[in-house]
Amino acid sequence: xxxxxxxxxxxxxxxxxxxxxxxxxxxxxxxxxxxxxxxxxxxxxxxxxxxxxxxxxxxxxxxxxxxxxxxxxxxxxxxxxxxxxxxxxxxxxxxxxx
Numbered sequence: 001x002x003x004x005x006x007x008x009x010x011x012x013x014x015x016x017x018x019x020x021x022x023x024x025x026x027x028x029x030x031x032x033x034x035x036x037x038x039x040x041x042x043x044x045x046x047x048x049x050x051x052x053x054x055x056x057x058x059x060x061x062x063x064x065x066x067x068x069x070x071x072x073x074x075x076x077x078x079x080x081x082x083x084x085x086x087x088x089x090x091x092x093x094x095x096x097x098x
Contacts, residue, residue, distance in 0.1 A: 002050050006031040012040045017048035020056025029059060036070050047078035057086045061095055 002018035006028055009015050014035055018024065035042055067074040076096055087093040
């Protein structure tokens with residue numbers, strides 16, 4: 001298992017690496033505040049995600065909800081095919097801005 005992590009790449013750019021699963025999401029969810037501290041639009045690159053389950057999709061939806069509450073725009077880049085398929089099956093695919 002590869003622990004999931006969120007890393008800053010620039011002022012408004014972030015990258016997610018590793019697994020986003022039931023076991024790893026609790027470690028990543030706490031990193032949300034750094035992502036939402038800026039009022040500028042934020043871009044999250046997901047090309048480093050190695051595995052995702054429904055908890056990972058729920059994490060992204062939660063980030064979007066929290067961002068809206070703070071009036072911050074979040075966009076996802078390089079969404080893995082597995083993530084898109086899970087989002088579509090669970091009915092939240094339309095929520096994931098790309």
